[in-house]
Amino acid sequence: MAVARPLWSEACDGVRRPALEGDLEVDVAVVGAGCSGLWAARELLSCVPSLRVAVLEAREVGFGASGRNGGWCSGDLPVTLDELSDAVGRDAALRLQLDAFAAVDGVGAAAAADGIECDWAKEGSLVVASNPAHVERLRAAEAAWRRHGVGPDDVRFEPPEAVAARVRTAEVHGGLFNAHCAVLHPRKLVDGLARAVESRGGTVHERTPVSAVAPGVLQSPRGRVRAGRIIRATEAYGGRDRRFVPLYSLMVATEPLPPPVWDEIGWARRVAVADGRNMVTYAQRTADGRIAFGGRGAPYHLGSRVRDRYDAVRPVHRRLADAIRDLFPAASGASITHEWGGALAAPRDWRARVVRTGDGVAVGGYVGDGVALSYLAGRTAAHAVLDDGHELLGSPLLAAPGPRWEPEPLRWVGINGLLALTSLADAVESRTRRPARRLLAVRDAFL
Numbered sequence: 001m002a003v004a005r006p007l008w009s010e011a012c013d014g015v016r017r018p019a020l021e022g023d024l025e026v027d028v029a030v031v032g033a034g035c036s037g038l039w040a041a042r043e044l045l046s047c048v049p050s051l052r053v054a055v056l057e058a059r060e061v062g063f064g065a066s067g068r069n070g071g072w073c074s075g076d077l078p079v080t081l082d083e084l085s086d087a088v089g090r091d092a093a094l095r096l097q098l099d100a101f102a103a104v105d106g107v108g109a110a111a112a113a114d115g116i117e118c119d120w121a122k123e124g125s126l127v128v129a130s131n132p133a134h135v136e137r138l139r140a141a142e143a144a145w146r147r148h149g150v151g152p153d154d155v156r157f158e159p160p161e162a163v164a165a166r167v168r169t170a171e172v173h174g175g176l177f178n179a180h181c182a183v184l185h186p187r188k189l190v191d192g193l194a195r196a197v198e199s200r201g202g203t204v205h206e207r208t209p210v211s212a213v214a215p216g217v218l219q220s221p222r223g224r225v226r227a228g229r230i231i232r233a234t235e236a237y238g239g240r241d242r243r244f245v246p247l248y249s250l251m252v253a254t255e256p257l258p259p260p261v262w263d264e265i266g267w268a269r270r271v272a273v274a275d276g277r278n279m280v281t282y283a284q285r286t287a288d289g290r291i292a293f294g295g296r297g298a299p300y301h302l303g304s305r306v307r308d309r310y311d312a313v314r315p316v317h318r319r320l321a322d323a324i325r326d327l328f329p330a331a332s333g334a335s336i337t338h339e340w341g342g343a344l345a346a347p348r349d350w351r352a353r354v355v356r357t358g359d360g361v362a363v364g365g366y367v368g369d370g371v372a373l374s375y376l377a378g379r380t381a382a383h384a385v386l387d388d389g390h391e392l393l394g395s396p397l398l399a400a401p402g403p404r405w406e407p408e409p410l411r412w413v414g415i416n417g418l419l420a421l422t423s424l425a426d427a428v429e430s431r432t433r434r435p436a437r438r439l440l441a442v443r444d445a446f447l
């Protein structure tokens with residue numbers, strides 16, 4: 001019987017931080033102790049060690065997506081380069097993409113510098129065409145990278161033999177390899193970041209929900225914080241806001257697999273693996289030899305509600321376990337030991353942002369790519385607050401607020417309709433072994 005909590009929480013460092021009691025005055029208050037807030041706080045204190053910085057967290061460090069994710073630290077952006085170029089221009093789009101690539105190494109280097117042991121392994125990512133229907137999409141993605149000047153050392157379509165040398169799924173028809181991806185242990189990273197903030201003189205208060213923000217004042221149940229500047233880093237857990245919707249992503253993890261099973265799967269190094277189907281489906285080989293496997297498809301809840309109980313959706317967890325068995329038959333006897341889920345923030349135009357507010361900035365909207373992007377966005381947020389002329393102030397991440405999602409119940413119908421069409425397209429492709437072009441065109445017309 002699987003336990004209903006993130007695999008990663010087994011390695012939680014157990015540090016408990018006091019809630020805020022009484023009033024406090026700081027230069028910068030950060031709301032939310034996920035990776036965005038903690039990278040921002042770390043950067044502030046690295047640049048100006050004398051700054052008074054407090055991070056206020058409603059639950060505990062890493063309670064949100066940062067402590068639950070799939071551990072892909074990837075240079076992917078949630079939008080395609082075509083879409084991003086339309087929005088910000090070709091050069092700015094490429095700049096952001098190259099910054100996102102560099103953010104992967106930035107995370108690894110910063111973790112190493114702070115002595116954060118987070119099971120880091122940079123072996124790239126591989127989206128496997130496990131059905132001939134996937135090949136056309138992955139080839140088209142490769143062509144789009146080339147159009148934008150990204151070369152084969154960075155991203156390339158690989159033939160079946162090359163893919164099988166990295167990992168052997170039940171069927172392999174090729175795959176899209178991206179060199180800019182590492183895998184890591186999310187909880188070890190986020191716990192380590194909190195310690196890194198504290199070691200630089202910042203404070204982190206857990207069980208301190210910010211209930212209201214008036215100009216320069218944050219209210220929490222047992223104390224008020226006066227802050228010169230405020231960084232809001234609450235992503236999908238920060239309450240309803242029509243600029244993004246909370247999308248649920250769910251995960252399962254197997255027990256540690258014995259060496260003969262790994263030999264058969266041929267997943268010797270820790271390349272991050274995704275399946276080429278339409279519904280986002282991704283996996284990592286963990287440092288302790290498990291498969292941690294995640295995917296979308298859980299329902300969107302009316303009114304953008306986020307609740308602990310939405311983390312468990314039986315049919316989706318079952319589908320993820322089935323997908324492990326389908327892709328890796330050698331692992332079909334492995335027990336599923338953990339099942340969990342969490343919410344991530346999807347902006348209407350799929351663009352992550354750092355937005356200036358009257359009293360500071362708000363940061364987030366990474367869809368499913370926040371592990372490396374939060375490093376870039378968190379640091380950009382810090383420099384926006386410092387207003388110090390840093391080169392990140394030229395980043396296209398620093399942008400005006402994005403468009404709003406449709407009002408309810410249109411939003412509910414639309415998002416769940418898109419999820420259903422995506423599942424249907426996968427079912428059609430798995431039956432016909434041909435791309436479900438028409439169905440996907442209908443879906444994309446609504447995106």
Ligand SMILES: Cc1cc2nc3c(=O)[nH]c(=O)nc-3n(C[C@H](O)[C@H](O)[C@H](O)COP(=O)(O)OP(=O)(O)OC[C@H]3O[C@@H](n4cnc5c(N)ncnc54)[C@H](O)[C@@H]3O)c2cc1C
Nearest residue numbers: 032034035036058064065066069070072210342369370371
């Ligand atoms: C299951 C899952 C798998 C994922 N897999 C990947 C992956 O493999 N790779 C990848 O790049 N991305 C992945 N993501 C996305 C990634 O985890 C997020 O984009 C990223 O962690 C967001 O970090 P954050 O700090 O902005 O937000 P969060 O980590 O969500 O942190 C926000 C914090 O704000 C706190 N908060 C909210 N409201 C308040 C308040 N009023 N007062 C005080 N505190 C408050 C919350 O408690 C929470 O701790 C995944 C997400 C999920 C859910």
